[in-house]
Amino acid sequence: MKQLIIFATGNKGKIREIRDIITDPNTEVLSMREAGVSADPDENGTSFEENALIKARAVYDVIRQKKEAGTLCFDTTDTQITVMSDDSGLVIDALGGEPGIYSARYLGYDTDYNYKMEQIMKRMENVPDKERTARFVAAVGAIFPDGSEHVVLGAMEGVIARGIYGQNGFGYDPFFYLPEYGKTSAEITEEEKNAISHRGKALRAMLAQFEAWQRSGEAAQETDAACGDHK
Numbered sequence: 001m002k003q004l005i006i007f008a009t010g011n012k013g014k015i016r017e018i019r020d021i022i023t024d025p026n027t028e029v030l031s032m033r034e035a036g037v038s039a040d041p042d043e044n045g046t047s048f049e050e051n052a053l054i055k056a057r058a059v060y061d062v063i064r065q066k067k068e069a070g071t072l073c074f075d076t077t078d079t080q081i082t083v084m085s086d087d088s089g090l091v092i093d094a095l096g097g098e099p100g101i102y103s104a105r106y107l108g109y110d111t112d113y114n115y116k117m118e119q120i121m122k123r124m125e126n127v128p129d130k131e132r133t134a135r136f137v138a139a140v141g142a143i144f145p146d147g148s149e150h151v152v153l154g155a156m157e158g159v160i161a162r163g164i165y166g167q168n169g170f171g172y173d174p175f176f177y178l179p180e181y182g183k184t185s186a187e188i189t190e191e192e193k194n195a196i197s198h199r200g201k202a203l204r205a206m207l208a209q210f211e212a213w214q215r216s217g218e219a220a221q222e223t224d225a226a227c228g229d230h231k
């Protein structure tokens with residue numbers, strides 16, 4: 001049986017990251033666009049985990065409906081489909097966890113990130129260095145081919161800097177200082193970041209769960225076959 005993972009994102013960086021992690025030649029990864037599906041549910045959960053599952057469920061439902069209507073644009077013969085999705089954000093301890101699940105929406109979706117970071121640094125002007133701890137958090141949610149729901153969390157610890165440094169990455173990376181690198185996460189390379197990032201950790205944990213699920217299915221099939229031999 002082939003495995004197809006549809007990742008509920010339009011972000012090419014996320015697709016690249018998950019393709020880098022998956023080495024099994026029997027498992028293919030498609031973005032929503034590549035799979036010809038779209039879903040834009042209200043992410044009204046109260047945690048990263050809930051929001052990741054809301055997205056995964058919405059895409060799973062669209063795929064099920066299209067499969068029933070025979071309108072999927074890819075071949076599903078001998079293929080099991082898994083839907084995965086992520087939700088992530090920046091959690092700053094001195095701000096009581098803000099912006100958290102509202103990281104993308106903070107001060108407006110379309111607001112320039114330099115402005116968002118400047119405003120946060122202003123709010124934190126009087127916060128001493130040792131209290132500037134923060135973390136990027138990512139939840140990866142998945143609906144496996146048997147309909148079971150799974151969710152895992154990953155985090156990357158750092159400190160909110162007092163300035164903006166680096167051109168790599170995106171979003172809040174330029175003021176997220178990684179003490180062990182002596183750099184912000186916008187100053188390290190994409191490969192370095194993927195190795196330590198919240199999303200990388202959550203994706204690897206989810207793939208480990210998926211592989212364990214596959215192995216348990218194979219084990220069940222082998223048991224059935226062995227029982228068949230003795231009938």
Ligand code: IMP
Nearest residue numbers: 086087088089090103104170171172173
């Ligand atoms: P989403 O999970 O794609 O909805 O993204 C949530 C938001 O969190 C992003 O728009 C960024 O503002 C922020 N964010 C999540 N991960 C990162 C990261 O690795 N670097 C910088 N910002 C991030």
